Amino acid sequence: MLILEKLLRSKVVVWTLLVVPGLWPLWPIFIREDASVTADPLKYVLHHLGFVACILLATVLSFSPLRVLWPKWGVVQALNRHRRLVGVAVFVYAALHLATHLVFEGGLELAAVPTTLKTAVGKPFQLTGLFAFTILLVLAATSSNAAIKLLGGKVWKNIHRIVYLAAGLAVYHQAAARKLFPMQVVWIFAPLVILEIARVWKQRRAKA
Amino acid sequence: MLIRSPKAWELPESAITPENLYHLTKRRDFLRALGVTGFALAARDVLAATAGFPTKVNPAYRDPALKPTAYEHITSYNNFYEFGTDKAEPKVNANKGWQTDPWTVEIAGLVRNPFKIEANDLVMKMGGAEQRVYRLRCVEAWSMVVPWDGFELSKLIALADPKAEAKYVKFTTFVDRKNAPGQRAGNLDYPYVEGLRLDEAMNELSFIATGIYGKPIPNQNGVPLRLVVPWKYGFKSIKSIVKIELTDKQPKNTWQVLQSAEYGFFANVNPAVDHPRWTQASERVIGGGLGGRQKTLMFNGYEKQVAALYAGMDLRKNY
Numbered sequence: 001m002l003i004l005e006k007l008l009r010s011k012v013v014v015w016t017l018l019v020v021p022g023l024w025p026l027w028p029i030f031i032r033e034d035a036s037v038t039a040d041p042l043k044y045v046l047h048h049l050g051f052v053a054c055i056l057l058a059t060v061l062s063f064s065p066l067r068v069l070w071p072k073w074g075v076v077q078a079l080n081r082h083r084r085l086v087g088v089a090v091f092v093y094a095a096l097h098l099a100t101h102l103v104f105e106g107g108l109e110l111a112a113v114p115t116t117l118k119t120a121v122g123k124p125f126q127l128t129g130l131f132a133f134t135i136l137l138v139l140a141a142t143s144s145n146a147a148i149k150l151l152g153g154k155v156w157k158n159i160h161r162i163v164y165l166a167a168g169l170a171v172y173h174q175a176a177a178r179k180l181f182p183m184q185v186v187w188i189f190a191p192l193v194i195l196e197i198a199r200v201w202k203q204r205r206a207k208a
Numbered sequence: 209m210l211i212r213s214p215k216a217w218e219l220p221e222s223a224i225t226p227e228n229l230y231h232l233t234k235r236r237d238f239l240r241a242l243g244v245t246g247f248a249l250a251a252r253d254v255l256a257a258t259a260g261f262p263t264k265v266n267p268a269y270r271d272p273a274l275k276p277t278a279y280e281h282i283t284s285y286n287n288f289y290e291f292g293t294d295k296a297e298p299k300v301n302a303n304k305g306w307q308t309d310p311w312t313v314e315i316a317g318l319v320r321n322p323f324k325i326e327a328n329d330l331v332m333k334m335g336g337a338e339q340r341v342y343r344l345r346c347v348e349a350w351s352m353v354v355p356w357d358g359f360e361l362s363k364l365i366a367l368a369d370p371k372a373e374a375k376y377v378k379f380t381t382f383v384d385r386k387n388a389p390g391q392r393a394g395n396l397d398y399p400y401v402e403g404l405r406l407d408e409a410m411n412e413l414s415f416i417a418t419g420i421y422g423k424p425i426p427n428q429n430g431v432p433l434r435l436v437v438p439w440k441y442g443f444k445s446i447k448s449i450v451k452i453e454l455t456d457k458q459p460k461n462t463w464q465v466l467q468s469a470e471y472g473f474f475a476n477v478n479p480a481v482d483h484p485r486w487t488q489a490s491e492r493v494i495g496g497g498l499g500g501r502q503k504t505l506m507f508n509g510y511e512k513q514v515a516a517l518y519a520g521m522d523l524r525k526n527y
Contacts, residue, residue: 043492
């Protein structure tokens with residue numbers, strides 16, 4: 001456990017863990033040349049980036065309930081040092097996911113972007129994704145120390161609570177992405193729900 | 209480790225016509241390209257063991273402007289939920305002991321001549337197989353061009369001799385919970401059911417595929433008999449058919465039962481009617497790389513052959 005804690009304290013390790021999933025599609029597309037992926041490589045990249053964004057979002061949101069539940073656990077303390085970095089990574093993956101969608105549907109012409117966005121706004125499945133991205137954009141834009149100072153800690157914290165709305169939208173968006181309900185939504189977000197319930201339960205008990 | 213015995217028609221890789229040779233039309237070119245005449249003849253002998261192969265290209269259904277999708281992509285990117293919901297899964301799971309030879313299909317319902325027949329016998333009865341190159345457009349907004357081998361559906365229906373009250377054709381696929389993991393998991397209501405109006409089924413384009421690129425159709429593409437209705441979204445082209453039934457009521461097709469707001473009975477390719485979750489105005493071309501999006505054509509480019517079937521119908525309501 002001590003080794004894990006030490007590793008997770010290291011910025012290099014965390015950066016690697018955040019960047020490698022983004023490079024992953026290179027493997028099936030260029031090295032293994034998996035025909036089910038090269039059939040439509042952009043679709044694979046699109047789904048993969050959204051998938052990583054969802055996993056990282058559920059991960060970063062689990063940090064604070066973990067801290068409430070096991071405040072003295074070194075691994076949890078190590079993870080909580082990187083909250084902001086992981087949060088910004090969620091935004092970056094969501095932004096890449098959206099950019100990929102724009103190319104996926106509209107090609108490389110900039111002129112097609114308004115049409116693609118207009119289509120997105122008319123469809124709940126796509127609109128929820130777009131809305132979640134907008135929230136992440138606001139949060140990333142206000143993630144600097146200067147922004148915290150400018151807004152004041154309390155206001156900043158309240159603004160950043162809308163990340164839970166983004167998570168709810170992401171759950172819907174991911175579930176609607178396939179013709180049948182994808183079980184991955186459950187295994188990505190269910191642990192977070194359980195942790196949050198446990199946190200609320202513990203905090204209530206402490207107050208009583 | 210997977211141990212499987214080869215089927216009668218299975219060929220060594222070396223005997224399969226490569227895609228570049230497929231594009232040659234003259235037999236002489238074909239032989240010259242192969243270089244070894246004896247080899248070509250040997251390959252023909254092996255092929256003769258399978259009903260209907262080798263097939264002849266039907267030039268009436270081979271638009272030179274259409275560039276067939278790579279065999280590898282056609283056979284590796286499959287929607288066959290019986291064997292899993294990911295595109296890569298059917299190729300793996302449908303080749304793990306699922307028995308498809310011999311295969312019996314039943315023609316029943318409102319016909320004067322109901323019968324049961326083995327798939328190979330059926331192909332011979334239909335006068336062998338021919339090759340047609342069709343566009344395939346999936347409801348998920350991707351498309352391929354597939355050289356199908358097989359026979360026209362109308363021939364089969366004519367043989368069954370429909371009664372006057374027959375208005376629809378209902379197709380049912382196999383049930384094999386032991387070998388089809390998707391059926392075991394119950395990801396859809398099985399058996400998978402599809403249907404056509406009788407006049408749609410009798411259209412010249414409606415086809416029963418038994419092969420792809422001049423080779424027997426791989427398991428993951430719907431061995432051994434698979435419907436192909438190229439002006440409709442791909443889910444209408446039901447795979448691995450065991451029963452064809454003439455009825456007087458509109459059959460309830462599987463996807464419509466599951467999600468009627470998104471999938472209808474007709475499911476005609478229509479760029480003007482969007483899917484609730486994505487646009488149908490354009491499509492991703494399989495094998496098109498990182499670019500590769502093109503405009504979707506009305507009735508998938510088969511307006512001339514099928515538009516008359518839907519004269520006066522509101523295609524927004526009858527999606």
